[in-house]
């Protein structure tokens with residue numbers, strides 16, 4: 385590893401390792417001007433404090449059901465290790481947005497390692513101001529001016545064929561040829577207001593589903609229906625629609641396969657929200673079978689896709 389002069393930095397959201405870190409996650413998230421798009425820092429700080437205080441205990445109960453921590457950290461660490469084993473040209477690091485390791489600390493390490501060139505790979509296939517922009521800006525804010533211009537970032541990678549093949553493989557693993565599943569691509573939601581201001585996330589998400597639909601058909605993987613819905617609404621504002629709750633109502637007595645399309649590694653939104661919370665909803669709606677696909681995580685095929693995405 386000593387001679388590696390290029391850094392690949394995986395950017396992700398972070399997640400709670402314990403209740404204190406959930407408080408940290410929520411506080412940092414709602415203090416992010418890309419998430420709460422309020423101009424006044426002071427007002428945002430106050431609202432972040434109030435939301436965190438209100439949400440913490442209720443949200444922690446969800447983490448108790450998945451082993452008192454989010455799986456996002458260990459899974460991202462595994463992905464970093466696999467990249468370091470398989471992508472010899474780069475030394476791979478991870479930076480999280482709302483829990484450690486933070487950009488400021490990882491940048492110190494990068495400078496000590498005398499890295500000369502940096503590639504930022506936000507682990508978000510579709511661009512959003514709330515995720516990609518927030519993470520990239522945060523990193524660049526802490527990078528000293530003296531580092532120079534030898535830094536580039538991957539804006540999105542939902543069109544990458546090798547990546548999409550990983551998704552199709554995961555879907556294929558979950559069905560038999562004669563099954564008659566409805567597939568729902570479930571995306572993390574976004575306030576409608578953010579989309580109306582020009583965030584391309586919804587547009588890219590729709591295009592991503594179109595690309596995958598074509599690939600499924602080409603592979604002879606037939607579904608009764610192919611759908612897109614949005615999970616994880618927070619607060620009273622209007623978010624992207626249809627919501628996953630509404631979408632599931634269409635499938636009484638039918639089979640549903642969920643693919644979590646916003647994420648690269650599994651996290652509390654997949655392991656708790658999709659696998660536990662929406663499973664209850666599906667059972668109550670009389671859905672005959674309800675399955676959730678795994679994210680691409682640190683699979684060999686995804687490591688190959690990363691090589692192609694950053695080249």
Ligand SMILES: C=CC1=C(C)c2cc3[nH]c(cc4nc(cc5[nH]c(cc1n2)c(C)c5CCC(=O)O)C(CCC(=O)O)=C4C)c(C)c3C=C
Pocket residue numbers: 397398399400413419420439443454455456508512514515572573574575585618646647650651652653
């Ligand atoms: C206004 C609130 C939120 C916006 C906008 C938002 C966008 C957004 N988030 C992800 C990915 C993840 N979000 C996760 C958790 C999470 N998200 C919000 C709120 C907003 N997200 C909250 C309050 C939480 C915490 C859990 C909860 O209280 O419901 C996670 C999981 C992290 C983990 O612990 O494992 C991920 C991943 C995307 C992709 C996105 C916009 C495109």
Ligand SMILES: [Fe+2]
Pocket residue numbers: 572616
């Ligand atoms: Fe979120």
Ligand SMILES: [Fe+2]
Pocket residue numbers: 616617653657
């Ligand atoms: Fe959620």
